[in-house]
Amino acid sequence: MTYPAAYYQELRGRIKAVLISTTQLLPADTVTFVIELLDANELGVAEETIVDALAEAQTQIPRSVVVELSEIASAMAMDYDVAELLAPWSVE
Numbered sequence: 001m002t003y004p005a006a007y008y009q010e011l012r013g014r015i016k017a018v019l020i021s022t023t024q025l026l027p028a029d030t031v032t033f034v035i036e037l038l039d040a041n042e043l044g045v046a047e048e049t050i051v052d053a054l055a056e057a058q059t060q061i062p063r064s065v066v067v068e069l070s071e072i073a074s075a076m077a078m079d080y081d082v083a084e085l086l087a088p089w090s091v092e
Helices: 005-025 028-039 043-057 063-075 082-089
Strands: none
Touching: 005 028, 005 043, 005 063, 028 043, 043 063, 043 082, 063 082
């Protein structure tokens, strides 16, 4: 299915916002890689990379970030449970 350009622009903006809010939690090379993925319109891979890196960091993640990542994954019909993956590190 093809979506309008606005759909992808919105998702890209949401992923960039999450990236900005979690930059201090992620390795610098991961941040750079995610930016490259976004520039290449690899939105799903960019979102997965953020989730995986946050899980690997095993540090406290604001619940609002977990919720936003879950909603982004749902909007892209991704087949994994972000909330479950990040639950051990999610804080209010």
